[in-house]
Amino acid sequence: MIVLHIYVAVALLVALRLFRHMLFKLDRYDWYYNKGDILGSFVFFVVLWPLIVITPRNLINPRKLFEGYGLAARMRVRDQLLENPPPCGSVIRYRQSYGLCGKTYGEFFFPALQVEQALRQRLAESPHLRSDDEGAILKWVNNRNEEMTEPTDVPSAWSRFEFAANHLVRSMLR
Numbered sequence: 001m002i003v004l005h006i007y008v009a010v011a012l013l014v015a016l017r018l019f020r021h022m023l024f025k026l027d028r029y030d031w032y033y034n035k036g037d038i039l040g041s042f043v044f045f046v047v048l049w050p051l052i053v054i055t056p057r058n059l060i061n062p063r064k065l066f067e068g069y070g071l072a073a074r075m076r077v078r079d080q081l082l083e084n085p086p087p088c089g090s091v092i093r094y095r096q097s098y099g100l101c102g103k104t105y106g107e108f109f110f111p112a113l114q115v116e117q118a119l120r121q122r123l124a125e126s127p128h129l130r131s132d133d134e135g136a137i138l139k140w141v142n143n144r145n146e147e148m149t150e151p152t153d154v155p156s157a158w159s160r161f162e163f164a165a166n167h168l169v170r171s172m173l174r
Contacts, residue, residue: 014049014059018042021062029072029079038066077157078136085140086155088112089148092141094165097156109151110168116141118167133160 022038030038045052045065052058058065067073092115096106119138123130130138137158144152154161 011046011049014052015042015046017059018045018062018065022066025063026066027072027076029076030066033072033075034066041065074157078133081155081157082136082139085136085143087148087152088140088144089150089152090144090146091149091151092154093151094154094161096162096165108165108169110165112141112144112146112152114168115164118164118171122164122167133158134164137161137164 019042022042026038052062052065090112092110092112094108094110096108116138119134119141122134123138129135137154137160
């Protein structure tokens with residue numbers, strides 16, 4: 001019986017620590033995109049708290065217990081890019097890469113003016129994309145500095161740029 005009381009007491013302490021982390025360290029992106037994972041992890045680790053005690057650093061910094069699949073982090077970066085995009089020059093470099101190692105499969109250079117025209121055409125055909133990467137990229141390209149001649153990399157968070165690149169490459173082949 002005393003073992004059960006100790007188990008429950010430690011479970012309550014773990015619950016308080018995890019709840020504190022959830023309350024003060026997780027932001028709106030975490031809650032919006034990972035709510036189910038957060039609540040599931042909380043219940044799982046409170047009930048099976050010895051799994052946390054095995055690696056005490058997870059109790060000190062429980063961020064890894066609530067990370068989910070990284071969608072919240074990707075969306076956080078996308079929104080930051082929308083509010084504060086990097087400088088854009090007259091030439092845009094797009095590196096097509098896949099996999100965990102970030103291996104590059106293709107590197108394309110596009111005049112920023114052509115990217116702007118392609119995106120304007122795409123958004124005229126599909127206006128709902130204005131609130132997606134296409135709208136953010138168009139805003140970025142519109143504010144370009146033509147005096148910057150060094151290629152400007154497309155931020156990797158704008159994964160939908162691949163559609164614009166695909167369209168640009170195919171239009172050059174015609």
